[in-house]
Amino acid sequence: MIHEDVVCPFCGCLCDDIAVTTEDNMITDVKNGCAISKSKFMNHHLNLLESALVDNMKVSLDEAVGRAVEILTNADNPLIYGLSSTECEAQRHAIHLAELLGATIDQTASVCHGPTILGTQDAGCVKCTLGEVKNRADLIIYWGCNPAEAHIRHFRRYSVFPEGLFRKSKKEREVVVVDVRNTASARIATTFLQIAPGTDFETISLMRAYLKGKGDALPDEFKNLVERMKRCEFGIMFFGLGLTMSRGKHLNVDAALRLVRDLNEYTKFSITPMRGHYNVAGAGSTMAWITGYPFAVNFSMGYPVSNPGEFSAVDVLARKECDAALIIASDPVANFPAESWKHLADIPTIVMDPKVSLTSRIAKVSIPVATAGIEAEGTAYRMDGIPLRLKKVVDTTRLSDAAVLSRMIEKVRA
Amino acid sequence: MLLNPLVKTAIPVTAPCITPDWFSGKSVEEVGNLPVYYGNKEKRLRDVFDIKDDGKDIITLGSVPTVKYIGKGMTAGSIVIKGDAGMHLGAEMKGGCITVEGNVSDWAGAEMKGGEIVVAQNAGHCLGGAYRGSKSGMNKGLIVVKGNAGNEVGGLMKKGIIVVEGNLGDAAGCSMKGGTLICYGHPGNRLGALMQRGSIVLYESPALLPTFTYDAEYNPTWLRVFLRELQKTPHRIPITQNHIEGTYRRYNGDISELGKGEIFVFHE
Ligand code: SF4
Numbered sequence: 001m002i003h004e005d006v007v008c009p010f011c012g013c014l015c016d017d018i019a020v021t022t023e024d025n026m027i028t029d030v031k032n033g034c035a036i037s038k039s040k041f042m043n044h045h046l047n048l049l050e051s052a053l054v055d056n057m058k059v060s061l062d063e064a065v066g067r068a069v070e071i072l073t074n075a076d077n078p079l080i081y082g083l084s085s086t087e088c089e090a091q092r093h094a095i096h097l098a099e100l101l102g103a104t105i106d107q108t109a110s111v112c113h114g115p116t117i118l119g120t121q122d123a124g125c126v127k128c129t130l131g132e133v134k135n136r137a138d139l140i141i142y143w144g145c146n147p148a149e150a151h152i153r154h155f156r157r158y159s160v161f162p163e164g165l166f167r168k169s170k171k172e173r174e175v176v177v178v179d180v181r182n183t184a185s186a187r188i189a190t191t192f193l194q195i196a197p198g199t200d201f202e203t204i205s206l207m208r209a210y211l212k213g214k215g216d217a218l219p220d221e222f223k224n225l226v227e228r229m230k231r232c233e234f235g236i237m238f239f240g241l242g243l244t245m246s247r248g249k250h251l252n253v254d255a256a257l258r259l260v261r262d263l264n265e266y267t268k269f270s271i272t273p274m275r276g277h278y279n280v281a282g283a284g285s286t287m288a289w290i291t292g293y294p295f296a297v298n299f300s301m302g303y304p305v306s307n308p309g310e311f312s313a314v315d316v317l318a319r320k321e322c323d324a325a326l327i328i329a330s331d332p333v334a335n336f337p338a339e340s341w342k343h344l345a346d347i348p349t350i351v352m353d354p355k356v357s358l359t360s361r362i363a364k365v366s367i368p369v370a371t372a373g374i375e376a377e378g379t380a381y382r383m384d385g386i387p388l389r390l391k392k393v394v395d396t397t398r399l400s401d402a403a404v405l406s407r408m409i410e411k412v413r414a
Numbered sequence: 415m416l417l418n419p420l421v422k423t424a425i426p427v428t429a430p431c432i433t434p435d436w437f438s439g440k441s442v443e444e445v446g447n448l449p450v451y452y453g454n455k456e457k458r459l460r461d462v463f464d465i466k467d468d469g470k471d472i473i474t475l476g477s478v479p480t481v482k483y484i485g486k487g488m489t490a491g492s493i494v495i496k497g498d499a500g501m502h503l504g505a506e507m508k509g510g511c512i513t514v515e516g517n518v519s520d521w522a523g524a525e526m527k528g529g530e531i532v533v534a535q536n537a538g539h540c541l542g543g544a545y546r547g548s549k550s551g552m553n554k555g556l557i558v559v560k561g562n563a564g565n566e567v568g569g570l571m572k573k574g575i576i577v578v579e580g581n582l583g584d585a586a587g588c589s590m591k592g593g594t595l596i597c598y599g600h601p602g603n604r605l606g607a608l609m610q611r612g613s614i615v616l617y618e619s620p621a622l623l624p625t626f627t628y629d630a631e632y633n634p635t636w637l638r639v640f641l642r643e644l645q646k647t648p649h650r651i652p653i654t655q656n657h658i659e660g661t662y663r664r665y666n667g668d669i670s671e672l673g674k675g676e677i678f679v680f681h682e
Pocket of ligand 1: 009014015032036154
C-alpha cells in the first residue's frame with residue numbers, strides 16, 4: 001500500500017510530500033524524502049524499547065505508569081522535559097500533567113532556539129511562511145546555519161531551487177551564506193561571507209548602524225550586502241545555532257531581528273529560525289497558547305510562571321533543584337552538559353520513548369510509546385509556524401505519547 | 415526577628431513574605447504562620463525556618479541560597495543575610511535596605527524601584543535587570559556589589575545606580591535606557607550592547623563594541639558631583655580623589671540604537 005503526502009517527522013522542514021510504501025505493516029520504501037528521512041522511516045522498528053521497565057525489570061504498562069505517577073506525585077519539585085519530537089496533543093497533555101503536579105515543564109528549545117524566543121520577546125519578529133519565500137524571495141540569506149547538511153531539502157523545497165509563482169529558479173534568486181567556515185551550504189550560495197567566530201553580534205550591529213548612515217567600520221563586503229538587502233524586492237534571512245548558541249546568544253538574535261525590522265523601512269524583509277526537531281516550533285506554540293509562555297514554565301504555585309535561566313531544564317538540573325523527572329521524546333543524557341545529566345541519574349527519572357536511548361538506560365521507569373508521525377498521528381508545526389497533520393502509516397500495539405500521558409493524568413486525579 | 419533555615423535540600427523555597435512590611439507588628443506565632451512554597455508544597459514559614467524574636471526590627475537570616483524572593487517589593491526596614499541569598503532578592507523593592515554578607519544569586523534587585531542592596535561577595539546574572547519581555551529593569555535605588563557580578567548586569571535599566579567593585583560578566587548594561595553603572599574591575603564582553611541612554615563608568619580599559627565611538631577626554635562635572643555624593647554613603651566604595659578630579663575618555667553609543675548612551679573610561 002502506498003501512503004501519499006506523508007509528513008516527515010524528522011526536522012523542522014516538515015516536508016509533506018513523502019510517499020511511504022508499506023507491506024504487511026512494514027515500511028518497504030520511502031520516496032521523495034532525503035537520506036535522513038528514509039533512514040527514520042525504514043529504521044523506525046530498530047533499537048526499540050521492547051517492554052515497560054521499572055528498575056530494569058520488565059513490567060506491564062499499567063504497572064510502569066502507576067510507578068511513574070507515584071514518583072511524580074510524591075516529588076517536591078518534579079521536572080517534565082522534552083516534547084519537541086512528539087505531536088501537539090501529547091504536548092498538551094504534558095502541560096496539563098505539569099499543572100496537576102505543580103511541576104516545572106521545559107522543552108528542548110531551551111538548549112537550541114531558546115535565545116530566539118528571548119530575542120523575539122525583546123524585539124518582535126517579522127515573519128512569513130516558507131510558501132511566501134518560495135514564491136517571492138529574491139534575496140535569501142542563511143546566517144550561521146548549514147541546511148545542506150542539517151535541513152537537507154530546505155534549498156530544494158522552500159528557498160533556492162523550487163519553481164515559485166514569481167521566482168522560477170535559482171537564476172532569479174540571490175543566495176548569501178554568512179558563516180564562520182566554508183560549509184556545504186556555502187558552496188551552493190552565490191555569495192559566501194566568512195566572519196570570525198563570535199563576531200556575529202558586532203557585524204549585525206554595524207550593519208544596523210550602517211543602515212542608519214553611521215557604521216563606517218563595517219567591512220566593504222557587508223556594506224555591499226546591506227545595499228543589496230535594501231534593494232531587493234522580498235528578502236528573507238534564515239538563521240541557525242551559529243547565532244543562537246554562540247557567545248551572546250539572545251543578543252545575537254535580538255540584533256538580527258532588529259536588523260530585519262529596520263530593513264522594512266526600505267523593502268519587504270522577513271526572518272525565520274531554522275528549527276531543528278520537527279515539532280519544536282509546535283512545543284513553543286502549544287505551551288504559549290496554554291500557559292502564556294513558550295518554554296521554561298513552572299507551576300509550583302498553581303499558576304504558570306516562566307523564567308528561562310531559572311526554570312530551564314539544564315539550569316534546574318545543574319542546581320539539583322528537581323527531585324524527579326519525566327523525559328518525553330528526548331535524550332538529555334546525550335546532549336546536556338555532564339553537571340546537568342548526572343543529576344538525572346541521581347533522581348528517579350521516567351522516560352517515555354519509542355527507542356532505547358542513553359537517558360532510558362539511566363531511567364528508573366521506561367515506558368515504550370508509538371513513534372509519532374509513523375505509528376501515531378497528530379499535529380506538528382513547521383519552522384515557520386504552519387501546522388501540518390502527521391499521518392499513521394503502520395499499526396502498533398504500543399500507545400501513543402498522548403494516550404500514555406492521559407492515563408497518567410487519570411491516575412493523578414484518582 | 416531571627417530566622418534560621420531548617421531545611422538543607424536544594425529544593426527552592428519561594429518566600430516573598432520575608433519582608434519588613436509583612437513582619438511588622440506580628441508576633442513570632444503570626445510570622446511563623448505566613449505562607450511559603452517548598453518546591454510545589456505550600457507550607458508555613460515555621461516549617462522551613464526556626465524563628466526567634468530578638469526584639470529588633472531588623473530581619474536577620476542565616477545562609478539561604480535556595481530561598482527566593484526575599485524582600486520582594488519591600489518599602490522600608492532592613493534585612494540582613496548572614497551568608498548567601500537565593501534568586502530574586504529584593505526584586506521590585508521600593509525602599510529599605512538589604513545586606514548580604516555572602517553571595518547572591520541571579521536577578522537580585524530586578525526591576526527594583528528604590529532602596530539599597532549591598533552584597534559583600536559576588537552577585538549572579540541579571541543584577542538589577544529586567545524580567546524577560548519587560549520594558550525596563552531597575553528604576554531607582556542603589557546596588558553595591560563588593561565582588562564580581564554575572565552577565566547582563568543592569569539590563570534595560572532605567573534609573574538608579576549599580577556599583578560593582580569586581581569584574582562584570584558579558585553584556586553589562588545591555589539595552590540600558592538610563593541610570594548609572596560603575597565598575598572597578600574588568601568590564602566584560604559586549605558592554606552596553608543595544609544601549610539607548612544611561613552612563614557606564616569604568617576604571618579598567620574595556621574592549622568596546624565597534625558601535626561605540628570616541629568623543630572626548632574631559633572631567634565630567636556631573637560625575638564629580640555624583641562620586642562625591644556616593645562617597646558619603648556608608649558602603650566604602652573605593653572612590654579616590656583622583657577619580658573625582660581626573661579625566662575620563664567618553665565613548666558614545668550604541669549607534670545601532672538611539673546612541674545616546676555614554677561610557678566613561680577613567681584615564682588619569
Ligand atoms: S528535509 Fe527534514 S523534513 Fe524534509 S525529508 Fe529531510 S529530514 Fe524530513
